[in-house]
Amino acid sequence: MAAAATVASQLPHFAGLRRAGPTKSEPFSHAAVHFRLDQSRRASRAVVAMAGSGKFFVGGNWKCNGSKESISKLVSDLNSATLDSDVDVVVAPPFIYIEQVKNSLTDRIEVSAQNVWIGKGGAYTGEISAEQLLDIGCKWVILGHSERRHIIGEDDQFIGKKAAYALSQNLKLIACIGELLEEREAGKTFDVCFKQMKAFADSITNWQDVVIAYEPVWAIGTGKVASPQQAQEVHAAVRDWLKTNVSPEVASATRIIYGGSVNGGNCAELAKQEDIDGFLVGGASLKGPEFATIVNSVTSKKVTV
Ligand SMILES: O=C(CO)COP(=O)(O)O
Numbered sequence: 001m002a003a004a005a006t007v008a009s010q011l012p013h014f015a016g017l018r019r020a021g022p023t024k025s026e027p028f029s030h031a032a033v034h035f036r037l038d039q040s041r042r043a044s045r046a047v048v049a050m051a052g053s054g055k056f057f058v059g060g061n062w063k064c065n066g067s068k069e070s071i072s073k074l075v076s077d078l079n080s081a082t083l084d085s086d087v088d089v090v091v092a093p094p095f096i097y098i099e100q101v102k103n104s105l106t107d108r109i110e111v112s113a114q115n116v117w118i119g120k121g122g123a124y125t126g127e128i129s130a131e132q133l134l135d136i137g138c139k140w141v142i143l144g145h146s147e148r149r150h151i152i153g154e155d156d157q158f159i160g161k162k163a164a165y166a167l168s169q170n171l172k173l174i175a176c177i178g179e180l181l182e183e184r185e186a187g188k189t190f191d192v193c194f195k196q197m198k199a200f201a202d203s204i205t206n207w208q209d210v211v212i213a214y215e216p217v218w219a220i221g222t223g224k225v226a227s228p229q230q231a232q233e234v235h236a237a238v239r240d241w242l243k244t245n246v247s248p249e250v251a252s253a254t255r256i257i258y259g260g261s262v263n264g265g266n267c268a269e270l271a272k273q274e275d276i277d278g279f280l281v282g283g284a285s286l287k288g289p290e291f292a293t294i295v296n297s298v299t300s301k302k303v304t305v
Pocket residue numbers: 061145215219220221222223259260261262280281282283284
């Protein structure tokens with residue numbers, strides 16, 4: 001609570017940012033299924049609607065898990081799952097299994113790598129290039145994940161270079177940001193996230209191919225999920241940052257997804273938050289049926305009138 005209060009106190013300018021959903025006094029006037037977007041966000045989305053997608057987005061980051069056998073079972077479970085068509089779904093297997101997954105997974109789900117080399121391939125022992133990922137049909141890459149920042153030691157500059165090169169080759173990007181527990185407790189959540197955002201933004205010219213994943217490090221793999229309010233607060237701040245530092249159109253159109261101990265039980269409440277446009281899921285993405293539940297949590301975001 002104390003940490004949440006600290007974060008809240010950094011946001012005096014926030015009241016005007018909240019997006020309104022339909023209320024009893026102001027029902028939507030036309031019959032349809034709507035996402036809870038305010039008029040300004042809807043209008044801005046329309047501007048970029050030709051190319052961008054405001055669809056809910058759920059990614060499964062399998063990290064360094066799996067074997068040929070377990071991945072074959074997971075793929076089979078995903079192939080037989082019913083997935084809401086209003087969701088973009090992507091899974092990120094370990095490099096070595098990407099081709100197995102590409103060859104056996106339904107085209108309904110796209111495939112991502114969990115890392116990529118900083119530039120064109122060549123004499124870089126142990127690395128995998130963007131060209132090689134595209135060669136085997138892998139369309140996405142996750143960059144800036146906290147495990148690569150804090151365990152492997154990648155810094156903003158290195159991650160930014162990777163992002164620039166990956167995007168230049170037409171890989172799509174899941175760009176991860178997020179604060180450590182001590183940073184949150186010191187009231188630095190926004191400073192940390194905005195600094196990481198700046199490093200990405202300096203490398204990005206085409207935002208259509210970018211999804212931002214806010215993953216508070218203290219929530220990753222700990223079972224300690226951020227509360228819907230904690231997550232919403234940071235997502236709204238990141239959207240505000242995009243509005244100020246990139247453009248209102250990009251702020252409106254860019255998906256900001258949440259990661260950190262998302263599971264089948266907590267996804268629906270998180271999905272209801274105005275600025276949560278999907279999830280990046282670790283542990284629970286290794287279980288096909290539970291991952292499908294998370295994908296289908298988009299229904300709690302829809303309002304039928
Ligand atoms: O790091 C994550 C996704 O990239 C989240 O992992 P968990 O869902 O296991 O906490």
